[in-house]
Amino acid sequence: MAEIRAEMVANVWKVVATEGDSVADGDTLVILESMKMEIPVLAEGSGTLARLAVSEGDVIQEGDLIAVIE
Amino acid sequence: MPGVPDSVLIANRGEIASRIARTAHRLGVRTVAVYSEADEQMPYLAECDEAVLIGPAPPALSYLNAAAILAAAARTGAASVHPGYGFLAENAGFARQVIEAGLTWIGPPPDAIEQMGDKINARNLMARAGVPVADGSGEPVPDADAAVALAARIGYPVMVKAAAGGGGIGMSAAWNDDQLRAGFETARTRAERFFGNPAILLERYIPAARHVEVQILGLADGRVIALGERDCSTQRRHQKLAEETPSPGVGPALRERMLAAGIRAGEAVGYRGAGTVECLLDTATGEFVFLEMNTRLQVEHPVTEMVTGIDLVEQQLLIADGAEVSFDPDAVTSSGHAIELRICAEDPVRFLPSPGAITRWVAPAGDGVRVDAGYAAGTTVTPHYDSLLAKLVVHGASRAEALDRARAAVAAFEIAGPKTNLPFHADLLNSAEFSSGDYDTSVVSVLRP
Numbered sequence: 126m127a128e129i130r131a132e133m134v135a136n137v138w139k140v141v142a143t144e145g146d147s148v149a150d151g152d153t154l155v156i157l158e159s160m161k162m163e164i165p166v167l168a169e170g171s172g173t174l175a176r177l178a179v180s181e182g183d184v185i186q187e188g189d190l191i192a193v194i195e
Numbered sequence: 196m197p198g199v200p201d202s203v204l205i206a207n208r209g210e211i212a213s214r215i216a217r218t219a220h221r222l223g224v225r226t227v228a229v230y231s232e233a234d235e236q237m238p239y240l241a242e243c244d245e246a247v248l249i250g251p252a253p254p255a256l257s258y259l260n261a262a263a264i265l266a267a268a269a270r271t272g273a274a275s276v277h278p279g280y281g282f283l284a285e286n287a288g289f290a291r292q293v294i295e296a297g298l299t300w301i302g303p304p305p306d307a308i309e310q311m312g313d314k315i316n317a318r319n320l321m322a323r324a325g326v327p328v329a330d331g332s333g334e335p336v337p338d339a340d341a342a343v344a345l346a347a348r349i350g351y352p353v354m355v356k357a358a359a360g361g362g363g364i365g366m367s368a369a370w371n372d373d374q375l376r377a378g379f380e381t382a383r384t385r386a387e388r389f390f391g392n393p394a395i396l397l398e399r400y401i402p403a404a405r406h407v408e409v410q411i412l413g414l415a416d417g418r419v420i421a422l423g424e425r426d427c428s429t430q431r432r433h434q435k436l437a438e439e440t441p442s443p444g445v446g447p448a449l450r451e452r453m454l455a456a457g458i459r460a461g462e463a464v465g466y467r468g469a470g471t472v473e474c475l476l477d478t479a480t481g482e483f484v485f486l487e488m489n490t491r492l493q494v495e496h497p498v499t500e501m502v503t504g505i506d507l508v509e510q511q512l513l514i515a516d517g518a519e520v521s522f523d524p525d526a527v528t529s530s531g532h533a534i535e536l537r538i539c540a541e542d543p544v545r546f547l548p549s550p551g552a553i554t555r556w557v558a559p560a561g562d563g564v565r566v567d568a569g570y571a572a573g574t575t576v577t578p579h580y581d582s583l584l585a586k587l588v589v590h591g592a593s594r595a596e597a598l599d600r601a602r603a604a605v606a607a608f609e610i611a612g613p614k615t616n617l618p619f620h621a622d623l624l625n626s627a628e629f630s631s632g633d634y635d636t637s638v639v640s641v642l643r644p
Contacts, residue, residue: 134550134578159578160540160548161362162432184578 127170129192135159137183142192146174154192155179166191197415197518199224199509200275200299204268205243207279208258209569210585211492212239215277218508227271229264231257233577238570245271252579258282261289265296275299275515277508281581284491285312285361301515303413303490307464311488315358315396321485324463326456329475329484331398339379342397343372349399355379357386358394361487363433365389368400401477403635405444406430406486408473409457410499412510412524413466415517420524421454422499422507427473429623431546431639436616437623438495439534440502443594443632444476453483460488468514469496469507478635494537494586497567501533501590532597533590536605536620539582543618544643550576555611559604563590563597576613584615594632598624619643 135157142154148168154177155166168174176193179185202225205212216226216239228243233252240246247267250257257263259282268276276293278284284302287309293300302308311317315335322328330349335358336342346353346369355378357365365385369375379395387393410422426442427435445453457472471493473486496507505527510520540549556572568585570576576584587604591597602624608617619642626642628634 133548135548136578159550160576160580160582162548162582164547 127194131185131189137179144177197516199512202273203275204273206264210567211279214567216242227273277301299515303468308490310464311490324459326485329398332396335394339376342379352400354398354400355382359390359392403478405476407442407476408471411457411461411470415514419458419461421457428636437536440498495535497588498533498535502529531592532594534597534601536587538585539616540576540613541582541616542614543616549614550578551613553612557609559607564604
């Protein structure tokens with residue numbers, strides 16, 4: 126199981142993946158926006174996207190859970 | 196008798212709001228700041244005579260909220276509006292609203308903003324005015340198939356751009372049909388999202404190029420003059436990180452041709468005030484092409500001020516009021532060399548944003564050192580706006596002296612809290628590429644592969 130957490134304060138611009146998807150290492154799960162930059166959040170490892178903890182428009186803090194891959 | 200407006204509302208935030216306020220105060224102009232709920236602690240508010248809250252943190256509700264800004268101007272009796280750069284600075288509709296409200300717009304005529312704001316229109320206009328342009332599309336490219344067909348004519352590599360774009364958003368280079376199709380779709384999505392206009396253009400891409408721009412000034416009497424060039428080849432994500440003047444890649448004959456082209460560009464749109472004509476200089480052929488015109492004060496304007504001794508904000512205020520500039524336009528001289536480094540809240544390796552509270556801030560000072568800062572100790576960098584914290588500008592009698600001063604100033608700059616790109620600037624200034632002056636727009640990717 127791999128937890129993916131936010132590296133910085135950001136707004137969730139786009140949720141690309143859906144819970145239950147099979148994802149491969151490096152797939153884009155979510156696109157964040159901070160300081161006028163788009164920051165893609167990538168799958169770290171392959172598996173099933175067991176949990177997607179954010180929705181579009183959310184403001185997330187550094188360390189917040191974004192997704193869980195099993 | 197025209198002079199300068201007696202008061203100015205600064206429709207911006209951060210370092211540029213502070214910088215405009217400094218000149219305004221020197222000239223005895225009353226200043227009005229505007230701010231969002233996220234910016235209540237920002238230093239520029241204390242540097243202005245008055246400050247008006249205009250809305251919540253998201254830019255659309257505050258710094259892009261024309262109605263709120265005009266209401267603040269009415270409430271405070273501001274006689275003029277200076278837009279700075281970014282936000283509403285190149286919004287012709289906002290400029291018109293300012294003028295219709297009976298205020299002085301510190302910027303070019305709205306028609307000039309509009310004509311240059313559409314990159315396809317600007318390209319066509321420049322070509323007619325005798326300014327060199329890259330081979331490319333004279334009208335919007337409707338879809339990916341049309342883009343591929345056009346690329347077959349102009350030849351790869353090509354650059355895909357949003358016609359209404361800026362800041363490098365949605366821009367990408369393509370070396371083959373597949374990359375072009377992908378780049379076209381990305382550009383279209385971003386163009387719609389960021390600029391509300393999906394029009395896309397294609398231009399021949401120059402792989403080894405310097406980004407060199409010409410500072411122009413359209414005077415109140417209608418003449419357009421050029422105040423030298425700036426080299427802005429140090430970029431990441433098509434956004435500038437460092438600028439210098441004169442450009443190490445431009446000799447006297449080329450400079451004369453580039454400045455003449457900049458003047459023709461300004462004349463073609465009846466330009467007034469400060470503007471910048473951006474060009475790409477092909478290092479292989481020594482030829483340059485028009486890229487776009489920024490119809491406002493440029494972020495990197497201080498390097499021009501350092502070598503010419505001319506305060507560009509002062510000239511903007513004078514020209515907007517119909518007055519003569521403060522210097523002799525026929526006797527502009529340039530002395531020494533100036534370098535600007537953009538100090539950003541970004542990690543110095545991947546350039547990812549790093550918002551956070553600033554716990555320590557010690558800016559360098561000394562001969563030939565100027566710091567235009569937007570933040571201070573005790574302020575917080577929020578995720579709502581761009582990552583620029585301060586501009587570190589140095590001047591020296593020679594490029595070598597400017598480089599030495601820049602290295603010392605970077606080493607002396609202390610910022611704790613957010614990560615900053617200061618370590619990157621130290622590496623840049625010590626790199627063989629930048630030190631020698633023989634570099635192009637790939638310099639950052641060479642240093643940070």
